[in-house]
Amino acid sequence: MFESIALAAPDPILGLTDAFRADARPEKINLTIGVYRDAEGQTPILECVKAAERLLLESEKTKGYLGIEGLPEFLRLASDLALGDLVPASRVAAVQTPGGTGALKVAGDFLAANLRGSRVWTSTPTWPNHTSVFETAGVATESYPYLSADRKSLDLSGMLETLERDGRIGDVVCLHACCHNPTGIDPTRQQWAEIAELLASRGMLPLIDFAYHGFGEGLLEDRVGIQEISKQHQEFMVCSSYSKNFGLYSERVGALLSVCSTDQAATHVSSRLKQSVRSNYSNPPRHGGAIVATILGSSELRSQWEQELAAMRGRIHEMRTRFVEGMASTNCGVDYSFLLDQRGMFSFSGLNAMQVDWLRSERGIYIVGSGRINVAGITPSNLSILTAAIAEATS
Numbered sequence: 507m508f509e510s511i512a513l514a515a516p517d518p519i520l521g522l523t524d525a526f527r528a529d530a531r532p533e534k535i536n537l538t539i540g541v542y543r544d545a546e547g548q549t550p551i552l553e554c555v556k557a558a559e560r561l562l563l564e565s566e567k568t569k570g571y572l573g574i575e576g577l578p579e580f581l582r583l584a585s586d587l588a589l590g591d592l593v594p595a596s597r598v599a600a601v602q603t604p605g606g607t608g609a610l611k612v613a614g615d616f617l618a619a620n621l622r623g624s625r626v627w628t629s630t631p632t633w634p635n636h637t638s639v640f641e642t643a644g645v646a647t648e649s650y651p652y653l654s655a656d657r658k659s660l661d662l663s664g665m666l667e668t669l670e671r672d673g674r675i676g677d678v679v680c681l682h683a684c685c686h687n688p689t690g691i692d693p694t695r696q697q698w699a700e701i702a703e704l705l706a707s708r709g710m711l712p713l714i715d716f717a718y719h720g721f722g723e724g725l726l727e728d729r730v731g732i733q734e735i736s737k738q739h740q741e742f743m744v745c746s747s748y749s750k751n752f753g754l755y756s757e758r759v760g761a762l763l764s765v766c767s768t769d770q771a772a773t774h775v776s777s778r779l780k781q782s783v784r785s786n787y788s789n790p791p792r793h794g795g796a797i798v799a800t801i802l803g804s805s806e807l808r809s810q811w812e813q814e815l816a817a818m819r820g821r822i823h824e825m826r827t828r829f830v831e832g833m834a835s836t837n838c839g840v841d842y843s844f845l846l847d848q849r850g851m852f853s854f855s856g857l858n859a860m861q862v863d864w865l866r867s868e869r870g871i872y873i874v875g876s877g878r879i880n881v882a883g884i885t886p887s888n889l890s891i892l893t894a895a896i897a898e899a900t901s
C-alpha cells in the first residue's frame with residue numbers, strides 16, 4: 507500500500523536549514539528560520555525560564571494529564587498578557603495549545619465545524635503555514651494584498667478594497683498583531699482603526715496571529731492592533747505563541763483566546779474548542795504552560811522576563827540599524843533605509859531569487875527565496891561578511 511505514495515514537497519524553510527547544516531563552509535550564515543539568536547549566534551534559554559524551571563522541579567507534584575483546556579492559571583495570565591482589560595475575562599473562551607500553530611489549528615477546526623462556509627483571508631505574503639493549517643482544518647482560504655508594489659510599505663488601500671469587494675459576511679480575516687511575517691511591515695494605529703472599521707462594517711471576524719508579542723516595540727505597544735479591533739468588535743480570536751518571546755520553541759506553548767459577545771457564548775465556544783483539542787491531541791503538554799504561568803505569576807520573574815525580552819528586541823533593532831549602515835558604507839547604490847521602518851525578526855530585503863541563489867551557492871549565505879531575512883541571524887562578527895556579499899550580489 508505504501509509503495510505508490512509519492513514524496514511530499516519539503517518545507518521550503520526547514521529544507522534550507524538542512525542544507526545549511528550540511529554546508530561545510532566555516533563562514534556560512536543562516537538567515538532563514540524564524541528563531542532568535544544572540545550575538546554569539548546561539549538560541550539561549552532565558553534566565554527567567556531557568557529560574558522558573560528550578561522552582562517547578564521543586565514544587566511540581568504530578569505529571570498527570572491537564573484538563574482539555576490546559577492549566578487554568580496559564581490561561582488567566584495568557585489572556586491578561588494579550589488582552590489586558592480590553593475585554594472582561596468572562597467573555598473569553600481560552601484553550602492552551604501546542605504553540606501558536608496549535609492555536610491556529612484549533613481555531614481552524616472551530617471555524618470549519620461551527621461557522622460553515624466561512625473563508626479565511628490571509629495576507630499576500632504571509633507565513634506559508636497559515637494556508638496549510640487552515641486548509642488542513644477544512645477551511646477555504648483567500649488572500650488579500652498586503653505589500654505595496656515597491657515591496658517597502660503596506661498596501662492598505664489594496665487590502666481594504668479587496669476585502670470590501672470580495673469579502674462575505676461571516677468570513678474571517680487573519681491579521682498579524684505585530685512584526686508581520688515575512689515583511690516586518692505593520693499597520694499604524696490609524697490604519698488598524700481603518701481595518702477594524704471595514705471588517706466590522708462587512709460583518710467579518712478578525713483572527714489575530716500574535717506570534718511575536720514584545721518583539722516589535724514593547725508589550726503594550728505591540729497590542730495596538732488588538733486594542734483597535736476590540737473597540738469595534740465584540741467578537742474576535744487571538745492565537746498567541748510563547749515560542750519566540752519566552753524562547754520556548756520546543757516546549758510547544760501557545761493559547762487560543764476567543765473573545766465572545768456574551769458570557770454564555772464564551773461557555774458554548776469553549777465547549778467547541780475543547781471538542782477540537784480532544785480529537786487532535788487530547789490535552790496540552792504541561793511543562794511549557796507551567797513555565798509561562800510561573801514567570802507571569804511572579805512579579806520578580808516577570809520583570810526579569812521583561813528585561814530579557816527588551817534585550818532580545820534591542821539586539822534585533824541594533825542589528826537592523828547596523829545592517830542598514832553597513833550596506834550604506836559599501837556604496838552599493840541601493841538605499842536600505844526602508845528596513846528601519848520594519849519591525850520584529852524579519853525584513854523583506856528586496857533581494858530577488860537569483861541574488862538569493864547566488865548568495866547561497868557562492869557565499870554560503872542562506873536566505874529564503876522571497877528575500878526575507880531573519881535579522882536576528884545577523885551578529886557583530888558576520889555583519890561585514892554579509893554586507894560585502896550582498897553588495898556583490900546586487901552590483
Ligand code: PLP
Binds near residue numbers: 606607633687717755
Ligand atoms: N504565526 C507566525 C506568523 C509565525 O511566524 C509562527 C512561527 O514562526 C507561528 C505562528 C507559529 O509559532 P509556534 O512555533 O509557536 O507554533
